[in-house]
Amino acid sequence: MSKISVKDLNLHYGSFHALKNINLDICEREVTALIGPSGCGKSTFIRSLNRMNDLIDGVKIDGEMFLEDQDIYQPDVDVVSLRRRVGMVFQSPNPFRKSIYENVAYGPRRYGIKSRNQLDEIIERSLREAALWEEVKDRLKSSALGLSGGQQQRLCIARALAMEPEVLLMDEPTSALDPIATSRIEELIDQLKKEYTIVIVTHSMQQAARISDKTVFFLMGEVIEADDTQVIFTSPRDQRTEDYVTGRFG
Numbered sequence: 001m002s003k004i005s006v007k008d009l010n011l012h013y014g015s016f017h018a019l020k021n022i023n024l025d026i027c028e029r030e031v032t033a034l035i036g037p038s039g040c041g042k043s044t045f046i047r048s049l050n051r052m053n054d055l056i057d058g059v060k061i062d063g064e065m066f067l068e069d070q071d072i073y074q075p076d077v078d079v080v081s082l083r084r085r086v087g088m089v090f091q092s093p094n095p096f097r098k099s100i101y102e103n104v105a106y107g108p109r110r111y112g113i114k115s116r117n118q119l120d121e122i123i124e125r126s127l128r129e130a131a132l133w134e135e136v137k138d139r140l141k142s143s144a145l146g147l148s149g150g151q152q153q154r155l156c157i158a159r160a161l162a163m164e165p166e167v168l169l170m171d172e173p174t175s176a177l178d179p180i181a182t183s184r185i186e187e188l189i190d191q192l193k194k195e196y197t198i199v200i201v202t203h204s205m206q207q208a209a210r211i212s213d214k215t216v217f218f219l220m221g222e223v224i225e226a227d228d229t230q231v232i233f234t235s236p237r238d239q240r241t242e243d244y245v246t247g248r249f250g
C-alpha cells in the first residue's frame, strides 16, 4: 500500500530547477532507497518529504505530495505535526550536548509530556527499538557525546522514534560510520521496517541492494527509474540506470 504519493513535484532553488516533475509512490512498511550521482537531487527530495526545504530561502515547490490522504503542501498543514509523523535522521550523528536520557526525552517533553513514568517508558521503548538499550541502560545520565559514532547514530534514531513517527527519513545515515557500526544500523533498518515506512539516501549500491525493497534512481533532478530493488540491480529498463548500478557511469 502506498504511504506517500508524489504527483508532478517540481522544486526550484531560485532559478535552478532541482527536482523535475517527480511522480513516485512510496510503499508502507518498506525500505525505499534513493540512489544517484552527487547533486542529482536525492537530499532535496528526501527533505521535501517532511517540508524541511521550507526553511531555505528562495525555494519554490509545485505539485502534490500525499501522506496517506493529506496533501502535505496545502497551506493549512501544520508543519510541526507533519514532522512528528515524518521523522528524520541525518548523515552525521548529531546528538544534543545532553545526557542520553535527555536526548530521547527532548521531543516528548516539547510535546508536553511531563510525567517521569511516561518519559521513562518512552525512553526505554525508543532505545530498545533502536537496539541501543542494552548498551546504555546503566548510564542514561551520562553525556550522549561519550558514545561511539555508531551508538550516537542509533541514539539519533531513538530520538526520532520517541515521537512515534510513521515514516523515517534517513539521509546517508551510515556514511560517517565504520563497517561494523554500518551493519548494525542496516540490521536495525531491517527490524524497523516491520513498523515504519523508511526512505534512505545512500551512495552505496551494496547498501541499497542489501537493505531496500524498492530503489529509485535519480539523475539531474529527474527520477529515471523506480522499481523493486532486485529489478533495478539485475534488469533495469533504462540504460542510464544500468550504467549507474554497474559503475560505468561517467
Ligand SMILES: Nc1ncnc2c1ncn2[C@@H]1O[C@H](COP(=O)(O)OP(=O)(O)OP(=O)(O)O)[C@@H](O)[C@H]1O
Residues within 6 Å of the ligand: 013, 016, 018, 036, 037, 038, 039, 040, 041, 042, 043, 044, 045, 056
Ligand atoms: N540550498 C540550496 N540552494 C541552492 N541550490 C541548492 C541548495 N541545496 C542543493 N542545491 C543544489 O541542488 C542540486 C541537488 O542537490 P542535492 O543536495 O539534493 O543532491 P544530492 O543528490 O543529495 O547530492 P549528494 O549526493 O552530493 O548529497 C545540486 O545541484 C545542489 O547544488
